[in-house]
Amino acid sequence: MFVRRAVRRWAQLGASALVLTAIPLTAPVAPWAAADDCPIAEVVFARGTDEPAGMGRVGDAMVNSLRRQTGGLPIRTYPVDYKATITQRHSGAGAKDAIDRIKSTADACPDTKIVLGGYSQGASVVNIVAGFDGVNWGDPLPRKYMDHVAAVATFGNVAGRTGGSTPTQDSPLAAKAIDLCHPSDPICHDGPGNSWSGHTEGYIPVYTDRAAAFIAAALLTHGTPKYGSQSPYAPQTEYGQGTGPQQPRTVRPVPPGRTSTVPEPYYGGSFI
Secondary structure: OHHHHHHHHHHHHHHHHOOOOOOOOOOOOOHHHOOOOOOOEEEEEEOOOOOOOOOHHHHHHHHHHHHHHOOOOOEEEEEOOOOOOOOOOOHHHHHHHHHHHHHHHHHHOOOOEEEEEEEOHHHHHHHHHHOOOOOOOOOOOOHHHHOOEEEEEEEOOHHHOOOOOHHHOOOOOHHHEEEEOOOOOOOOOOOOOOOHHHHHOOOOOHHHHHHHHHHHHHHOOOOOOOOOOOOOOOOOEEOOOOOOOOOOEEOOOOOOOOOOOOOOOEOOOOEO
16 A cells, blocks of 8 residues: 555655654554655756756756655656746746646645755746745745745756845745755856856756755655654765665754755855
């Protein structure tokens, strides 16, 4: 049965670190896994400019890394349906489609954890959905649905040059956000040393892996299932390459919405 398989998968992720304290495997389970069409998590991702319909290169790479880092959890994807043309005129339509999808998923599967992401023009779609400052091409996601969003990840976000990095924004989703800018990406980095290749080629795999680690930590701490307070993906640990949970290495503390790997991304004014 899907329910028991899902519970066992969550339990295996933490090995001895995650202790099943409240849900016996033989007992009825909470509704988060009650239906086969309700996944543990769903990634709603908006592709970049001129990419063909789908999740886009960055979105696909992030989801693949997320699945590896969570031991192959059942994660559904939804590519935002919008015209990602060079004119940059359709971000509002993309935001509306993303909002409609989040609403329908939250209503049908209230315990599914939603991840919102976008690259390049897709990051502008996310900015509208999240209600970040300086973005006024559409209405944001209603606040009652924001609790269903476990994490937000943006790449090559022009807001880094205009409205400020997403974790600093005045929105309930700011504390759940990671905003990644390659140091030579002219779309999000205002400074010397820029190259267009920093935008088109600079995010896979270093930054997509970093975002996946941030999201994995959020998925294991946001809402159900309740397996205890410890997680193999604590935000202040760092991992090598691999396909499952690994032994963490302690790294220096970082601000909320940030993770620590090298090279560091640019965060709206300084390299940290």
